[in-house]
Amino acid sequence: MSEIESPIDDLLISEEQASNLTYFAFAKSHNAEPALAPKKASIGVLPDVLAGRYRLERLLGAGGMGAVYRARDLLHEQFGDPDPYVALKILSEEFAESPDASALLYSEFALTRRLRHDNVVRAHTFEVDTDCQRAFITMEYMRGLTLDKLLCERPLGLPWKELRDIVLPLLDTLAYAHCRGVLHGDLKPSNVMLSEDGLRLFDFGLGQAEEGVLPGLPHLSRERFNAWTPGYAAPELLEGQPLSAGADVYGVACVIYELAGGKPPFRRVASTLARDEHLERELHAPKNLPKHCWPALRKALSFNAAERSITAGQLRDAMSATSSWRQRLRFRA
Ligand SMILES: Nc1ncnc2c1ncn2[C@@H]1O[C@H](COP(=O)(O)OP(=O)(O)O)[C@@H](O)[C@H]1O
Ligand SMILES: [Mg+2]
16 A cells, blocks of 8 residues: 555644644543444554455545545446446544544544435445454545636636536535535535536535434534634634534635635635634625625625524525526625
């Protein structure tokens, strides 16, 4: 595995950075250890083939907690599957020994699997390789471009015709997830892919279920939890409030704003700082955005959660409105 291990070593964050990203502490109520919790003594290096079945081929991306590979499902291949590729998300060696981390990966799997929507990545399985004792997820392998890469290629943003084809399915997907009681928690360009099969929302690694939904999943203790992405995280999240649908709406509004004009709404600084420095005073409608979309998007970008009184579905409706019935919408200047 040396050829794919070295890029990960390069990408792994330092211990100090890792402590900022700590999201492995559970609320006191959670005391059950996962049955297959990896044990420190037997953690091994990543083999070429996981669980006797998935051959790791290429590193697709790596973050604070793990890495995503393209893998070939040898079992499906053996039975003649012409497209036996899957994406495989696995904890990095550093975190593989933590039962909390494995349970979090399971939580990401369970949240994703709860969503059956054309625009949500399809989760296949959650497994543990018993030799190297590492938990992993397999999912649909998406071929395409994440929105952060798209923005690198299109630094001035997208014209409305193109923008609309991204924004409407994205908002539709988020509205659906919220209806199913699933909060994403990390809406940002690198977690949305324009794949060959259409738009896909993925990476529910910071996601959470609404109260009463998937009650068996562990609850994260937010005290030691500081993993939000500052440029897209709503102020209340950075100030320790629990994740909410409103926080997702703030994140998606930042993504839409950036796609429309190529620039983030508040110069990519943390939203708490942007609020304290009154950066909203210099906020203008991006030039590629039709006028009728701005009042709703502006509302979704409110720093104050109470003023951000718009749902993902309402934002979608406002953005899909045509001039003939626009007047009927509530979100006007
Ligand atoms: N199912 C997939 N198919 C193809 N590429 C993927 C898939 N899932 C993730 N990736 C790639 O790996 C990167 C990291 O994946 P992600 O789930 O966002 O992990 P992290 O939690 O580290 O951000 C993504 O930005 C994307 O480029
Ligand atoms: Mg991600």
